[in-house]
Amino acid sequence: MSTNDNAQAYWSENLRIIITYLSIWFVVSYVCGILLVDQLDAIPFFGFPLGFWIDQQGSIFIYVGLIWAYAASMNKLDEKYDVHE
């Protein structure tokens, strides 16, 4: 594989990783946290209505998880394509 092909393949895998994680981010924040929140509020969750909990706490925990998962995936990808520092 030429360096150029290698860079192309690295970039498209990189994009796939970003799209995967940002889809989760979107579903949590906007679908669960905003659009479907009234339906979720009907479900009790440790003393919170579930929608309210996602809005004010759950989403933030998930964001932290997403960034660390993304960093781990990218480290692996960097090594796979031998572009790490």
Place this chain on the structure above:
Amino acid sequence: MSLDLLTYLFIGGSFALYIGIAIWARAGSTKEFYVAGGGVPPLANGMATAADWMSAASFISLAGLVSFIGRDGSAYLMGWTGGYVLLAMLLAPYLRKFGKFTIPDFVGDRYYSKTARLIAIICTIVISFTYVAGQMRGVGIVFSRYLHVDINTGVIIGMAIVFFYAVLGGMKGITYTQVAQYVVLILAFMVPAFFMSMQVTGHFLPQVGLGATLESGMSVLATLDQLSVDLGFAEYTAGKKSTIDIFCLTAALMAGTAGLPHVIVRFFTVPRVKDARTSAGWALIFIAILYTSVPGVAGFGRVNLIQTINGADNAGTEYATMPQWFKNWENAGLLGWNDYNGDGKVQYAAGTAFNGSKGKPAFDGEARGEHGQRAVTNAHADPKAVNGAPFANEVYVDRDIMVLANPEIAQLPNWVIALVAAGAVAAALSTAAGLLLVISTAIAHDLMKTIINPNISEKQELMYARIAAVVAICIAGYFGINPPGFVAQVVALAFGLASSSVFPVLVMGIFNKRMNKEGAIAGMVVGLGSTMAYMIYFTFMGGAKEDLFLGISTGGFGFVGMLLNFIVAYVVSMMTPPPPAEIQEIVENIRVPRGAGTAHAH
């Protein structure tokens, strides 16, 4: 020890620490001044980013805001944290690989255009100045309440401290003082949060406590809903804003957070691309500790406030027996009471207590009423109970005092109150310093060195940076002493500008190789122009609420501006020639981590 002595000790001690660090970490070169030499470990950078990001607004105002608007406060909690996901995945690693000092550096080089660079410089300076004005005000409020000096003296002391470590130490000094400030501010926020959670719910963690069941058998949130409805407020857990408005506001705050220059620039200071990613992870952990505690603090504070003012029987408390904090904050001008029903009791319910903007009281100088309360000149002529409340509202409570007054309302020990004061000052100073550095870099590096006179030596550039920092501190101090009456709206403007201009132009520069200067400039002008016009028309020129576009409030329009920016940029770039080959090469290069080296000047 008395509260005054403790407060002097805590604030004085923390200042001595900051100054000590500043002397230890002086900057000798432009690289140290702009990006701390590019060698900050990711964990330290994460802490510094958290302190940089969590301003007086996060520390002082956010819990108060959530406390008073309940459910709708979620947009701020999600918006101001979710933006870090965008920052970590779409911007930070690539901008670190690009390896220069500033956002205008990237925009100017990537779009091979002086015009684009100039627009980026203007955005950077406007965003940072609007932000910094609020910080100095926060310092002033704390000083005036706890150290009994007037607000102006407080602002000047704050200016002197920031001057010392920002001008001497540059980014290097700021980074390590911010690490110390993070520790101070997080302790100051969490200690009272633990205490309050324990008192109200018996659980140590406020994150858990908010879901707990009280002795009455009702959960905290159900109690809040009940109290709110009884007094004529909307249910605490029900939102009032429309779904589309909340959607746009959250999105604008997220994109705005990712596009704030003083946050982005922090990621230029780490050694490797990989470190930029993990340091975003650390930053969000440190931020999440405070942000996930905010809903608890807001909820417990609200319960305490209502029960303290209205008493156990919900009929009001006699002014004479009100706790000292009530009178202290009244003296500071952030609380006001007028005895409408003449029973000598303080009663709190829905509705405005006074005839001023947002129900604020206008005090009659130092004049006192019959119970010793401060006399007001704008009492309602015909006060009414609203939404089925048992009485008309007699009290104005400024949202901003919630966090500062919480320890007093909950009757926590004096050292906790002193710690909170030191924490509020740390939050305000750390953010102010980060912003001032961005402003001075934009002027010395982007304007003087790159646009006006590329021939100046490094020494001269460093001198310009320090002069610019001094001028910026003076202007910020001026705004702290004479605050524009619209600080909140101005901060919304900063996020609107960042989300409609900086964020899209950076994302397109990295992810769309075909994007050219014509597209980028057209996009920025349209995004920026539409957002500013919308905000100015509806905030300052009396635009009617009914005319809002799809009911989207000014805070949320930055999202619409961002979409317009993307669309216009794409269409224009397709109709104009692609960028030159060497620019496409830059883009190829920043997409691959290897070979980042340290940030370089030229």
